[in-house]
Amino acid sequence: MSNLQISLIVAGALVIIAMLIINWWQERRFHRQVEDSFSPIKNDALLDDALPSEVLPSDAIIVEPDFEEPSSTYSTTDKYPADDFKIDSVLFESARSEPSFSDTNDRYVKLPQSIGGEADLPDEVSIEAAYDDIINTKLERLSTHEPDMVITPQPNTNVDEIKEIFTDVLQPVKPLVAPESHINQKVEAMPDLSLPSMLHGQMDLTAVLYLASTVSLSTLNNTIDILFEGFDKPVFVHVLGVSNRWSLLQDFSPTSELITKLACSMQLADRGGAASRGCLNRFQLAVETLGQAISGQIEWQSTEDALAKANSLDAFCIDVDKTIGFHLVHGENGAFTGTKLRGLAEAQGFALGANGRFNYIAQASNADPSQPSFVMFNREDYPFNPEMLRTSVVKAITFQLDIPHVKQCAEAFTQMVQVAKQMEIGLHAVLVDDNNKILGDIQIEKIRQQLKVIQATMLVRGIVPGSDSARRLFS
The missing domain is CATH 3.30.1400.10 (ZipA, C-terminal FtsZ-binding domain)
Incomplete structure (x- = not known):
């Protein structure tokens, strides 16, 4: 191993050791910062237990606060002149007085000898009797000072009317049935004006031609044979006679019956593919020409783009x-x-x-x-x-x-x-x-x-x- 390789190894080791030391030092500093930020509370007067008497020094002096009992003659009218009501002194005194407990029967209490404004009661009465007497006295005082607040129930004179209302509501609902004569008149007045059952809104581009006056089959044949030839997609022409029945033009009978409406449609796709833009334009032009020739009003049954609809139908056919x-x-x-x-x-x-x-x-x-x-x-x-x-x-x-x-x-x-x-x-x-x-x-x-x-x-x-x-x- 050459000296250069040894030097590189030593330098790499020193760099790694230095990185470890720096990381350790940064982590230690971070922990100290966290501990300083969340230092524990030294004393908590609510959570700490009271110090036992043994812990107190022998020369400690315990000073108890001297609370003066508030005087019962404190007047609120001077401080709050806006308050015009009076506090019942008897109730105030009885609320301040501490109850005295004795070994006697707890169903009887010792009442004050005199209660201002209240009825005189014997020295010992039952709780129920005392409560009833106080309530009765209060009711008498209220009836004396506020006679208008007494509500006297009035007899209900509309009981029969209320019963009739609820009787009508609770009656079973009867189904609404139109008179038969009206139904028959509506059916007769609304003939079947739907498209031929053979046609499908997802498959065909259809136009309905409303004729201004009835025409014969021979008149239509001479015009239609020229207009709807040479299409690479199926084209269908349905006619509606005075009998309100749709039929294909070649199946229409009797030939003497007059025609009131036409439905011209072209299939948008088949297993050979979708209809082209040129084919669609040619069909629409043929329908417009036919409408002008027979003085008919044209109503297309779809406002969608015919080419997009044909391509979508072709994609669906490929999938299924x-x-x-x-x-x-x-x-x-x-x-x-x-x-x-x-x-x-x-x-x-x-x-x-x-x-x-x-x-x-x-x-x-x-x-x-x-x-x-x-x-x-x-x-x-x-x-x-x-x-x-x-x-x-x-x-x-x-x-x-x-x-x-x-x-x-x-x-x-x-x-x-x-x-x-x-x-x-x-x-x-x-x-x-x-x-x-x-x-x-x-x-x-x-x-x-x-x-x-x-x-x-x-x-x-x-x-x-x-x-x-x-x-x-x-x-």
């Missing part, structure tokens, strides 16, 4: 447009035959569709027979058909559920899992995910929770999974 699926792959026994697969599928409730997929239709009474709850198809992307199933073997099949298109999608997912497990046993197959990892109950429960989150998100937006609006939006 999900499909849930898993697969059955062949096990140790090898691929399963198509005939066996079809037999098990039909036994579970599947039906082979024209698109080469097995569709599962829910058995609920409100289920739409045209909309399957979930589907099963060949994982190798070869559509199923009767001839193929009869002559081929299948290595893997896929179960899939389209969340936006299925009502009660949580229950449909549970049903799909049960069907898949039944077919897993019948085909001696293995249930796996997209990465060919075995799918257990824990993984299935995680998928179910994700599905519930997506369903809740759609409900908050006002678009119910499986509804006509949801199917139109996610088409």
Whole structure:
């Protein structure tokens, strides 16, 4: 080790020792300052005990203060001339006098021989009797000097009126029912002026056209066919006849009925994306042109920015447009035959569709027979058909559920899992995910929770999974 290194080590050690000494000295000085600031109290007359007689010196002289008893003839009128009341001398003297205790019965007290202004009492009376006599005397004096302060209760002459008031209040409240004739008149006077049930405020840009006079269907067809062509988003034209029923323009019948109102709407987004600014401007221009052509007053149903609304709807679609699926792959026994697969599928409730997929239709009474709850198809992307199933073997099949298109999608997912497990046993197959990892109950429960989150998100937006609006939006 060189001399330079030794010198550096020694210098570092000295610096550390110096810092420790300085810190110790500063801490000691701080403690002294604190002790000086909070020095203990040497003597406390309230907390210290009295000195015992042994501690006092023998020649100490104890001086007791000589208090003069105040005279009872002290007059307050001279010092306070404004006070015009008198102090009862008897009460004052009795308050100053010290009570004398004797061995006699404590239920009797010795009263003064004479009490100014009070009734004469015998030498020994009971406390109760003396108290009653004094109270009675005081009451007599008050009634003599202040007769106006005596309150005489007056008989209540309004008892019956008060009872009637409380009787009305405590009666049970009767429900307010309007006369039936008024209800019928109101219903007849207010026809249904709502928008067509097909339209959705979160999905469509809608304008209502109020016609100055009724027009025929042929007049509208000639104008509308030219204005609403070539849009990349769905456009709907509803008409309202004199019967106050909304219908699509192409479904309106009878053709001879006159039209009183129109509703023109364009869907703001679909699975192809959001409507562009140019598309929105073109639609608004077409509606304005139609209004001028038929002399109609236009009322747009939303004041929000249409482009921002379309982009927001498209972002929502991206978040919830999900499909849930898993697969059955062949096990140790090898691929399963198509005939066996079809037999098990039909036994579970599947039906082979024209698109080469097995569709599962829910058995609920409100289920739409045209909309399957979930589907099963060949994982190798070869559509199923009767001839193929009869002559081929299948290595893997896929179960899939389209969340936006299925009502009660949580229950449909549970049903799909049960069907898949039944077919897993019948085909001696293995249930796996997209990465060919075995799918257990824990993984299935995680998928179910994700599905519930997506369903809740759609409900908050006002678009119910499986509804006509949801199917139109996610088409």
